Amino acid sequence: MIDQLSITNLGVISQAELRFSPGFTALTGETGAGKTMVLSSIELLLGQKSNSNLVRYGETELAVEGIFTSALASAPAQTVIEAGGIVEEDEIILARTVRAKGRSRSHAGGRTVPSAILSKIGGELVTIHGQAEQLNLRTGSRQLALLDSYGQDGHRELLKQFREKYHSWQQLKADLEQWENQQQAREMEVSRLREGLGLQEKLQPYLGEEDELLRKIERLGNIEDLREAASRAYSYLSGSDGDGKDAASLVGAAVQALERGGQSDEELLQFAQGLRDVSAIIMDISAEVGAYLSDLEADPSELDSSQSRLSQLRNAYRPYAKDLDSWLSWAEMARQKLTELSGPNNQGTRLREELEKTGSELQTLGSELTRNRQRLAKELQKKVAKELGGLQMQNAGFEIVVESSPNPSINGYDQVVFGLRQAKGAPVRPVSQGASGGELSRIMLALEVSLATRCLSQDTPTFIFDEVDAGIGGQTALAVGERLARLAQHTQVIVVTHLPQVAAWADKQLVVTKTGNQAGVREVTGEEREAEIARMLAGKAQSKSALDHARELISSCRLG
Incomplete structure (x- = not known):
């Protein structure tokens, strides 16, 4: 509920303080006095896009502030608290400033917030009905939304489940379509994977084989250099270089010399012990080098064979990996991916199965949603028809038709059509085709009264009607005023009107007056x-x- 509103430098209004009735408030005044500015101030608080042209001429900025009453546990109050604002004594304070040159600022509960937060809060606090809303009533989407709003918690939960399932179904459809569009690329990938795995099966490489072949080729390709190096080393070690003394004998002689000297100094004995170890090593290496020489033979055929094998392996793995060992690791990944792409449980098969299952679940939810809507339509059309009778449309008939389609949308399989019979015996025609502006106003009002009395603890607690009485007068205007008064028994109603038959029903009347380029707002009571x-x-x-x-x-x- 809107408790009070403060306006500064908005259009023709330099300063105004408004207090609204918790029931029915009528806002009146001559044409051009500034009633629209009051509505604009509320729209700014509800997050509507700001316009610097609204700033009063000669001023640097406009400011609007509103105090709304909403329980601490309510969704609007919790939105303010989540945004860092403060809610005290069930009061939500919203504020907006708009500069003549520059950006606007939004505040909720004393905290600066994005205007989107005001929109979220405002959507839960207030519903504004104007000429645009009446035109929206002509659309099937708005008619469906109004019917759904007549449903209570069970229906809303069902609609939520359907929408979640619909999103899953749409995503699966998109994934499957993408999968099918990439069929040719997958077939090429399957062929590539199979070719790589086939080459491995044919060549039977093993881990480390490439390094082993490189070492072998290096050895066989440099056999003469290796023989010369080994022979020279062996001659030094064995003493076959001409002087007849092998390295081990020379080291042995050195050991004997150190041992003799060691009788006088133990340090020489330590040297001798170290040389004994060296002598043993020399003898072992000499024997190994000799054996190496005896085995070192040139083998051109083995060299050719090794080079050929290395070439085969490299030609095989290069399209798949940087080296042989990486190719062997690649094989495991390739087998797994090949199964995913072409096996009986590939992604395409899984997507089709999931899509079929989700589509079946969607149809089940949709059928239940349709049955709910058909039941709600019967109830709501009776209530609206009764309200229209009280709005001087006694001979009119109102009908809600729920038509199902084979193709779902985010809101189900249904299309809703509001129909109006303008006189007895006349055919029922969709309101989008045959309803006048005045009839649309009364249908909208009848709907709001029916919805409000159905959902006393739900939906928005404040309705604002701008020119809801357009195109009517006389007894019809009195009937509209009475219906607004009855609606105000359940929720706060604020009406911008030029009809005395409507304003007379209000609990409180605020008048916008204008003198020169200055407008003000005041409450009138009694004689005023x-x-x-x-x-x-x-x-x-x-x-x-x-x-x-x-x-x-x-x-x-x-x-x-």
């Missing part, structure tokens, strides 16, 4: 209200007959 109603009736606030008529009208506009 009678004068305002008289002005609305006859254009003359002090006309005796108009005043008498105004008093009579105000007196008669009371709910029994």
Whole structure:
């Protein structure tokens, strides 16, 4: 509920403080006085896009602030708290400033917030109905949304489940379509993987084989250099280089010399011990080098064979890996991917199975949703038809048709059509084709009354109607005013009106007046209200007959 509103430098309004009734508040005033500015201030608080042209001429910025009443546990209050704002004594304070040159600023609960937060909060606090909303009533999507809003928690939960399932179904459809569009690329990948695995099966490589072949080729390709190096080393070690003394004998002689000297100094004995170890090593290496020489033979055929094998392996693995060992590791991944791409449980098969299963679940939810809507449509059309009878459309008939389609949308398989029979015996025609502006206004009002009385603890607690009475007058205007008053028994109602028959039903009347380029807003009661109603009736606030008529009208506009 909107408790109060403060406006500074908005259009023709330099300063205004408004307090609204928790029931029915009528906002009146002559055409051009500035009633639209009051509505604009509320729209700014509800997150509507700012416009610097709204700033009063000669001022640097406009400011609007509203105090809304909402329980601490309510969704709007929790949104403010989550945004870092403060909610005290069930009051939500929203504020907006718009600079003549520069950006706007939004505040909720004393905290600066994005305007999107105001939109979220506002959508839960207030619903505004104007000419645009009446035009929206002509659309099937709005008619479906209104029917769904008549449903209670069970229906809303079902709709939520359907939408979640629909998103899953759409995603699976997109994934499968992408999979099928990539069929040719997958077939090429399958062929590549099979070719690589086939080459491995044919060549039977093993881990480390490439390094082993490189070492072998290096050895066989340099056999003469190896023989010369080994022979020279062996001659030094064995003493076959001409002087007849092998390295081990020379080291042995050195050991004997050190041992003799060691009788006088133990340090020499330590040297001798170290040389004994060296002598043993020399003898072992000499024997190994000799054996190496005896085995070192040139083998051109083995060299050719090794080079050929290395070439085969490298030609085989290069399209798949940087070296042989990496290719062997690649094989495991390739087998797994090949199974995914072409096996009986490949991704395409899984997607088709999941899509079929999800589609079946979607149809089940959709069928239940359709049955719910058909039941709700019967209930709502009776209530709306009854309300229309009280709005001077006694001979009219109202009908809600739920038509199912084989193709789902985010809201189910259904299309909803509101139909209006304008007179007895006349055919029922969709409101999108045959309803006038005045009829649309009354249908919208009848719907809101029916919805509000159905959902007392749900939905938005405040309805604002802008020119809801356009195109009507006389007894019809009185009936509209009465319905607004009845709606206000369940929720807060604020109406911008030019009809005295509507304003007379209000619990509180606020009048926008304009002098020169300065507008103000004030509450009128008693004689002042009678004068305002008289002005609305006859254009003359002090006309005796108009005043008498105004008093009579105000007196008669009371709910029994």
